[in-house]
Amino acid sequence: MTATPAWPPSHGLRHFEDIDSTNDEARRLAAAGTQGPIWIIADRQTKGRGRRGREWHSLAGNLYATLLLSPASRTAQCVQLSFVAGLAAGDFVAHCAPEVDVRLKWPNDVLTGGRKIAGILLEASGTGSPDWLVVGFGINLVWYPNDAEFPATSLVAIGVRPPSPRDALTMLAAAWTQWYRLWETRGFAPIREAWLSRAAGLGELIRARLAEEEAGGVFEGIDETGALLLRESTGNLRTIAAGDVYF
Ligand code: BTN
Numbered sequence: 001m002t003a004t005p006a007w008p009p010s011h012g013l014r015h016f017e018d019i020d021s022t023n024d025e026a027r028r029l030a031a032a033g034t035q036g037p038i039w040i041i042a043d044r045q046t047k048g049r050g051r052r053g054r055e056w057h058s059l060a061g062n063l064y065a066t067l068l069l070s071p072a073s074r075t076a077q078c079v080q081l082s083f084v085a086g087l088a089a090g091d092f093v094a095h096c097a098p099e100v101d102v103r104l105k106w107p108n109d110v111l112t113g114g115r116k117i118a119g120i121l122l123e124a125s126g127t128g129s130p131d132w133l134v135v136g137f138g139i140n141l142v143w144y145p146n147d148a149e150f151p152a153t154s155l156v157a158i159g160v161r162p163p164s165p166r167d168a169l170t171m172l173a174a175a176w177t178q179w180y181r182l183w184e185t186r187g188f189a190p191i192r193e194a195w196l197s198r199a200a201g202l203g204e205l206i207r208a209r210l211a212e213e214e215a216g217g218v219f220e221g222i223d224e225t226g227a228l229l230l231r232e233s234t235g236n237l238r239t240i241a242a243g244d245v246y247f
Contacts, residue, residue, distance in 0.1 A: 012038035015166075020047040022066035023121055023136040029068055030125070030132035036068040041169050048138065051121055052244070054149070061142035062154070063168045067176065069133045075124055078133050079226050080188045081180075082108045082122045083195045085135050088176040089118045090198055092139065095171060097160045103200035106219075106228050106245050110139075111200050114247070115153035117144075141168060150246070188224060196221060201247050206230070208243040215240065 019025055019042040026040050042065075045058030058064050071078055086108035093110050094102040103111045110118035118139040124130040140154035141162035155162040163171065183191050196202060199219075206219045208230060215238060217230040228240040 014038065014040045016040070016042040018042065018044050018046065021045050021049050021136075022064050023049060023123060023134050026066045026068040026134040026136075027123070027132070030070075030134070034068070036070040036132065038068045039065060039169065039173060040068065041065040041165065043165065049121060049136075050119055050138070056119070056121075056138050057145045058138070059143065061165070063137060063139040063141055063165045063172070065165075065169050065172065066134050066136040067173075069135065071130060071133050074129050075127055076225060077188075078124050078130060079122075080183065080191060081133065081135060082120060083188075083191050083222075083226055084179045084183050085120045085122065085137065085176070086110065087179045087191065087194055087198070088172060089120060089137055089139060091175040091179075092168065092172045093117055093155075095175075096155055096163065097158060100158060100160075102198065104195055104198045105200045106222065107226065107242075109150070112153060112158055114200075115144075115151045116140075116148065117153050117155070117158075137172060139168060139172070141165065150244070188226075192222060192224070192226075201245065204247070207246045208240050209246065210240065210243040215243075219245075 022040045022042050044060050045064050048056035048058035050056040086104045089110045090102050090104050100112050105111050108120040109116050121136040124133045142154055142156045144152040144154040201219050204219060208215045215230055217232040220229040220231050223229055230238045230240055232238055
């Protein structure tokens, strides 16, 4: 899918030069009764957060943006939006770097040349039908951390002239809207299919690092909840709801 730049994005927008975390700001807005959709973008974050409690280094130059949504869907379905987000971020990177193979790593990282160029942090209130959902995007436009657990890269490092964070958000927001509309109208099936067509390591031996252990096996796909399906050497098909994948 192609992105059509237009500023500001069709949703509401709040820009900060410095903030603790755009996800935290989105949560504060939701707590104060602000209804989404609204994008929050910051030039820098002092407490950028990644998945599983990791720090997300947030010096100026890269994209730090969060979409606050006030969803009507149940939490179980909202988890599917992490794949919508992965597709949108992947489209953004593919649009900037058309010559490069862009892959999606479960659950929602974007890779180029096997290195992570974007990460997504999805958070929702409560169970059942959440009052709010925040989808945070960190995209490495000009720099990347050297000390990340999974090797990282940036658009500049792969030889691409990056857009400004503001233009990057415009493109990302357009891509998000297209995939989100598809999800709203046709459900998870086409999202799952599109995601699998871009998945890194599908059909290959992978390792999944879970909270208490590491699991290994052949990556067979994702189920209708977005959980990872891993065929273990015993033949057992294991369903993994949360973890980190390594190759
Ligand atoms: C990950 O891969 O671990 C997810 C990284 C998500 C980082 C983004 S940057 C914008 C938003 N605000 C945060 O504090 N985190 C997300």
